[in-house]
Amino acid sequence: MADRVKAQVLGRALRVAALRAGAPSDIRFTERQLYYEVCRVLLPVPRGLRRPAFTVAAPVSYDDFRTALREHGPIPGLLTPRPARPRPAGRHTPEPDLFDYGLPRLLICESDDIAQMLRANGVPMESACPVLSAAELPLDPRVAGMLELVEGSAVYLLHDASAHGLTFPDRVRALTPIPDGVRVVPLGLRPRQAGSLHSTHLPVSTSRSARSEDEVDRMTDPRPPSDDPTSPRPDPADAQPAPATAPIDLESTVDPWESAWLRRNRYVEVDAVRPASLLRTVHRLVREVRPRGASTQWGRVRTTGFLTWPTA
Structure with a gap:
């Protein structure tokens, strides 16, 4: 009986989510984004x-969510993930002078699903900003050359709110x-930004990087990693660090909260951000559009992450 009631509750929550x-406007979304929407339906945060x-x-656990998803059947707008792989640049057009143009911006996501x-929702066209994931690196040298042609060009980064995610710029x-x-330019997600949104957190043992608890403790030590004899070894999945890249100093990167x-032992995925909010905010920040009435103080804060904006 209890299992039947649980399945009914999850089924209704899934339909609403x-x-x-x-x-x-018929946004396309990932399975994990749908999961977090179910979490918000089941446990809304009161305005007060x-x-x-x-x-x-x-x-609700992700396994229970997936069980309910299988029982529900096809859901309009739900994306089917494709294998992450580097794709040859410029294969969509025969133009011989494609790489002679400057590229003012590029977005790299830690998550390939994101x-x-x-x-899928047209961000590259709407924001004039190609979107890649870490799994699709390294950049085609011709694309890197396009970035060099524009003064003030930028590579924007989107990562999870976790100790591992905070190292994404270095990685x-x-x-x-x-x-x-x-x-x-890291856009976030930062832990404080996730807290401002009251996002759903998960135990770090289930994160994409599968970091252990003692590794997270070492990474949040106030001492710079170079001075910490117990600093964790580099992730074997990562390439060898570039000589000019300094290790991340979490003392100056995270605040006490x-x-x-x-x-x-918590982390929040970018997937936990509402799809519409994610699209709107990414578009605004990669285009460096300043919200109406933003003060000088907010203009300075914008460099710390995309979800610091009060209108996000």
Whole structure:
């Protein structure tokens, strides 16, 4: 009886979540984005509890969600993930002078699923910004050359709110050469940004990097990693670090709230952000569009991550 009631509740939540995930204009979304939407349906955050910043535990396991998804059947807008692989640049056009043009911006996502979702929803065309994932690196040398042709060009990064995610800027530089003079701008997700959104957190043991608890503790130590004799070894999946790339200094990267949050063995995926909000905010920040009425202070803060904006 209890299992039947649980299945009924999950089935209803899934139907509501599918409508919300695709709103307001038939947005395409990933399976994990749908999962987090189900979590918000089952455990909404009351308006009176919007402050201070905090994240919430998942009210349903991913396995139970997938069981309900299989029983539900096809869902409009749900993307079918494709294998991550580097794709030859320029294969979509025969133009011989394609790589003679400058490229002002490029977005690299830690998650390949998120990169596919952004492409499926037209971000490269709408924002004039190609979207790649870490799995699709290294960059084609001709694309890197296009970035060099534009003064002030930037590579924007999108990563999870985790100790491992905070190292993504350094890992990108290790995975692919970034031309001198090209800005590398992390957009988030940061732990405090996830807390401001009251996102659903999961135990770090289930994260994409599958980091252990003691490794997270070492990474959140206030000492710079270069001074820490117990600093974790580089991820074997990562390329050898570039000589000019300094190790991430979490002392200057995370604040006390974020450090305490990371020590609780938690992480939040970019997938936990509402699909419509993710699309809107990524578009605004890669185009460097300043919200109406933004003060100088907010303009300075924008460099710390995309979900710091009060209108996100």
